[in-house]
Amino acid sequence: MTQDLTYFKNFGEQVEQRLNKLSQFEQPYPPRVKRQHTAAEAIKLFEVAEAKVTEESSESPVIEVEVAGRLVTMRVMGKSTFAHIEDGTGRIQIYARKNDLGNERYNELKKSIDLGDFIAVQGHLFRTRTGEISVHLVDFQLASKAIHPPPEKWHGLKDTEIRYRQRYLDLSVNPEVRDVFVKRSKIISATRQYLDERSFLEVETPTLQAIYGGALARPFTTHHNTLDMDLFLRISDELYLKRLIVGGFEKVYEICKDFRNEGISTKHNPEFTMMECYWAYADYQDMMRLTEEMIAYVAQTVNGTMIINYNGREIDLTPPWRRLNLAEGIKEHTGIDIFESYGDVDALWAACQAKSLKLSPQPSWGKLVDELLGEYLEPTIVNPTFIHTFPVDVSPLSKQSPDDPRMVERFEMFVAGMECGNAYSELNDPIIQRQRFLEQQAYGQADKEAHAMDDDYVLALMQGMPPTGGLGIGLDRIIMLLTDQKSIRDVILFPHMRPQA
RNA sequence: GAGCCGUUAGCUCAGUCGGUAGAGCAAUUGCCUUUUAAGCAAUGGGCCGUGGGUUCGAGCCCCACACGGCUCACCA
Numbered sequence: 148m149t150q151d152l153t154y155f156k157n158f159g160e161q162v163e164q165r166l167n168k169l170s171q172f173e174q175p176y177p178p179r180v181k182r183q184h185t186a187a188e189a190i191k192l193f194e195v196a197e198a199k200v201t202e203e204s205s206e207s208p209v210i211e212v213e214v215a216g217r218l219v220t221m222r223v224m225g226k227s228t229f230a231h232i233e234d235g236t237g238r239i240q241i242y243a244r245k246n247d248l249g250n251e252r253y254n255e256l257k258k259s260i261d262l263g264d265f266i267a268v269q270g271h272l273f274r275t276r277t278g279e280i281s282v283h284l285v286d287f288q289l290a291s292k293a294i295h296p297p298p299e300k301w302h303g304l305k306d307t308e309i310r311y312r313q314r315y316l317d318l319s320v321n322p323e324v325r326d327v328f329v330k331r332s333k334i335i336s337a338t339r340q341y342l343d344e345r346s347f348l349e350v351e352t353p354t355l356q357a358i359y360g361g362a363l364a365r366p367f368t369t370h371h372n373t374l375d376m377d378l379f380l381r382i383s384d385e386l387y388l389k390r391l392i393v394g395g396f397e398k399v400y401e402i403c404k405d406f407r408n409e410g411i412s413t414k415h416n417p418e419f420t421m422m423e424c425y426w427a428y429a430d431y432q433d434m435m436r437l438t439e440e441m442i443a444y445v446a447q448t449v450n451g452t453m454i455i456n457y458n459g460r461e462i463d464l465t466p467p468w469r470r471l472n473l474a475e476g477i478k479e480h481t482g483i484d485i486f487e488s489y490g491d492v493d494a495l496w497a498a499c500q501a502k503s504l505k506l507s508p509q510p511s512w513g514k515l516v517d518e519l520l521g522e523y524l525e526p527t528i529v530n531p532t533f534i535h536t537f538p539v540d541v542s543p544l545s546k547q548s549p550d551d552p553r554m555v556e557r558f559e560m561f562v563a564g565m566e567c568g569n570a571y572s573e574l575n576d577p578i579i580q581r582q583r584f585l586e587q588q589a590y591g592q593a594d595k596e597a598h599a600m601d602d603d604y605v606l607a608l609m610q611g612m613p614p615t616g617g618l619g620i621g622l623d624r625i626i627m628l629l630t631d632q633k634s635i636r637d638v639i640l641f642p643h644m645r646p647q648a
Numbered sequence: 649g650a651g652c653c654g655u656u657a658g659c660u661c662a663g664u665c666g667g668u669a670g671a672g673c674a675a676u677u678g679c680c681u682u683u684u685a686a687g688c689a690a691u692g693g694g695c696c697g698u699g700g701g702u703u704c705g706a707g708c709c710c711c712a713c714a715c716g717g718c719u720c721a722c723c724a
Contacts, residue, residue, distance in 0.1 A: 160693050161658055161675055220684070227681035244681060262674075276682045299659035299673050301685050306659085308716045320659095364723070409723045410649085507721080521724095559724075566724050596723085621724075634717095645715065 155294065165294045168259045175292040180267035183213040187236035193272040193280050207273065212282060214239060215267035215290055217319070220300060223257055229281075232266060240281035241268050247284060256287060262300075263293030311642050324637075327630045330449055331638055334626050335402065337448040338422055341441045347398040347424055352387035354380060354403070360604070361385030361544070363596040364407040367417075380406035385544065385617065386604045388425045389573060393612045400424035402622065413634040414565060417643050420622040425573070429616035431556040434570040435533050438560055438618060439466035442531070446629055457563045457628050460529055464562075468531040473520060474554075476534060480523045485516050485538075489553055511590055513538035520559075528561040535559075537571075540590070543583040543598045545571035560620075562628055570618035577608035 156163050169175045184192065189212045196208035216232035216239070226245040231238045245253040260266060267290050270282040298304040303320045310317040310324075317324050339349065357376070359366040361383030369378050384401050391399045405421045426433065446453050446464050453464040474485050481504060488494035492512040499506055499519070506522060509515040516538050524534065535558035539547060545555035557571035574580050584605070587598040626638040636642035 159658065164675065222683050222686050223680090224683065224686075225680035227683085229683045229686080231684075240684075242682075246681080275684090277684075279682095279684075281682090296658045296674060301673065302660040304659070305661095306655090306716085308655090309659090311716090362724070407723075410721080412720095412723080413718080415723065517724095569724060619724085624724095647715070 158295065161296045162294055165261055165292070165296070168261065169292050169294060171259055172289055172292065175289060177288065177290065180215055180288050180290040181213050181269070182215040182267055185236040186214055186216060186232070186234050186239035189214050189239055189272060189282065190237075190280050193274075197274075210272045211269070212272055213267065213269050214282060216265065217293075218260060218262055218264050218266055219297075221260075221262060226253075228253075228257060232268065240275070240279050241270070241284055241287075242273075242275070242281045243284040243287075248286070252286070260287075260289065261293065261296070263295070263297040265290035265293075308644075311636060311644055312647065314640055327626075327632060327638060328640060330630050331626050333449045334445055334629055335420075335622065337445040338402065338441065338622070340448075341444050342398075342400050342424060345398070347400045347426075348396055350388070350391060350396070350399050350401055351403075352381075352384045352391075352401060356381050358599055358601050358603070359383075360599055360601050362405075362407075363541070363598060365409055365596060367406050367408050382407050383421070383619070384423055385619065386601060388423055389612060389615065389617070390604070390607045392425050392427050392573075392615050393607045393610050397427035397613075398424070411643060413636070414624065416623065416635050416639055419635070419639075421619055422622050423617065423619040425615055425617045427613045427615050430572040430614065431535065431558055431570055431616055434616040434618045435468075435470070435535075435558060436466075437616075438533075438568060438570065438620070439464075439468045439531065442620075442625065445625070450629060455628055455631070457631055458633060460563065462530055462563060462628070464531055468533055468560075470533050470535060470558075471524075473516070473524075473534050473536050476524045477516070477519050480527065481519060483519070485519070486553070488512070511540050513540035513542075517541050525561055525566065526564050528564055531560065531562045533558040533560055539583075540586065542571065543587050544574055544580075546574045546576075547579075565624055565627075566621075567624045567628070568618060568620040570616065573612070573615040573617050575608060575612040575614060577605050580608055581605045 152166055155166060192210055192212065193208065196210055200206060200208045214232065214234070216234035219231050219233045219238065221230040222228065228243045230241050232241060243253065243256055248256065266287050268282055268284055268287040270284040272280060273283050275281050298316055298320050304310055304316050318328070343349070355369070355378045357378060359379040359382050362385070364382045366379040366382050369380065370376070371378055382405055384403055384405070388399050388401060400423065402420065402422045404418045406418050408417065409415065411417065426437070443453050443464050443466050446455060455462050455464060478484055482502060483498050485495065488498055490512050492509065492515055495512055495515050496508065504523070506515070506518050509518050520534065536548060536554045537545070537557040539553060539555055542555040542557050545557040548554045548556055555571060559566055560568035574583065584598060584600045588600060590597045623635050623638050627635060630638060632638050
């Protein structure tokens with residue numbers, strides 16, 4: 148070996164010691180090793196055989212197995228050694244004796260195999276004195292050498308920075324973290340299953356968009372070199388999904404990453420997973436029923452119950468969920484009747500000041516109403532609630548309420564003080580839609596998050612879009628609720644981090 | 649963007665009043681043939697986040713910066 152190991156030796160004493168051991172192996176990273184059983188399979192085999200044997204005779208069953216995994220504990224006791232190896236199905240104990248392996252192999256196991264290494268073992272199953280099913284070793288091979296020592300076996304890995312930056316360590320050593328991500332996968336599967344069973348068509352729409360839209364947020368910008376044009380990473384896929392409704396698909400959905408160039412917090416990651424679905428001939432009321440049924444279904448499927456425990460509070464997801472009119476809710480919690488100052492941000496601001504409400508100034512009446520919602524309504528909500536009927540000016544893509552043109556048929560879904568979804572009866576009138584975009588341009592002077600003009604989308608609406616209900620759900624937040632995690636970083640495998648110092 | 653807290657051995661953490669750096673696990677060397685946080689004995693291992701400052705002397709006090717966490721702000 149003439150490799151330059153200087154880089155690796157800088158990692159310290161323990162890495163250097165492992166490098167020395169590594170050089171003793173002809174094949175520290177063999178192309179393959181024999182593996183016939185997982186840890187769980189081996190244990191099951193023995194339990195089944197044992198049950199048969201005790202019925203028929205009293206002899207212990209003889210079962211040869213070949214298992215492989217990462218060495219996670221090792222107890223060397225002179226001429227015999229106990230250890231545990233771990234694979235994707237769990238742990239199994241191995242037992243090695245000098246008598247069985249011979250001096251050379253036994254010493255190799257003792258001296259050259261380290262915690263963290265992957266090994267393959269062959270032997271027969273037996274039960275130890277303390278009753279643990281174990282593999283009595285006949286032979287073993289190194290499957291892959293770990294030249295960096297693993298984290299501590301008892302306390303695991305706690306340092307949040309290392310846990311997020313080196314998630315593989317977090318996963319390998321903290322089983323409860325593995326559980327969260329297994330459940331995440333099941334939640335997304337269950338969501339798909341729910342929609343697939345109802346004939347929603349899963350589609351894929353562009354991540355790179357020339358005009359960003361479908362939400363009020365700031366985008367990430369990128370550049371296409373050959374076309375020499377700026378493009379945006381999608382902040383939403385809404386406008387593309389609705390083009391598909393125009394095209395005649397009556398139920399579509401997409402589960403994808405959206406990207407928003409905004410603050411990072413325990414509830415916000417710059418890229419996050421969104422589920423959006425659109426349903427022709429449905430309205431926002433139908434979307435409420437769809438939402439509560441879907442979330443309840445997902446909870447029941449992955450947790451076996453519609454009751455969740457989040458942050459120490461019990462929350463019942465059983466439908467139907469509470470419906471709360473936005474204006475009524477604000478009146479109830481602040482005493483302010485938003486309609487008394489309709490459309491007049493200064494008048495509403497004055498009313499709020501008169502009641503000494505703590506609010507930040509907002510560029511428009513609708514935004515101030517939204518601020519009231521965020522400050523005085525949202526934090527009070529524990530059990531799932533649909534807050535519905537929003538101001539027009541913060542809802543440029545929603546259809547107006549027929550009985551009150553100042554408001555739109557829209558709801559947001561809240562659970563545990565957290566906004567988890569947004570839905571409306573889709574605006575399908577191209578003339579009003581273009582007018583709404585123009586109004587957004589006017590707000591845009593004071594508001595960086597105003598919706599951009601999108602004439603190509605208006606062109607789509609000119610072909611006619613049936614009455615349609617649409618829904619967007621922040622899946623990461625649903626996963627937080629169903630796995631009882633307080634930070635979105637704990638449900639995203641590789642959350643965004645600054646470059647290391 | 650603001651405030652608060654944190655950063656010490658591979659990991660989990662102590663570190664008193666400012667006086668030459670500690671434990672457990674992990675590692676190395678012995679002993680140990682049914683252990684399971686194995687046990688016993690010995691040993692090695694430190695850019696105390698980085699850079700300045702105060703001081704005879706700084707892990708500790710002061711300033712700046714970096715990274716992380718929480719809260720707030722921003723934000724569906």
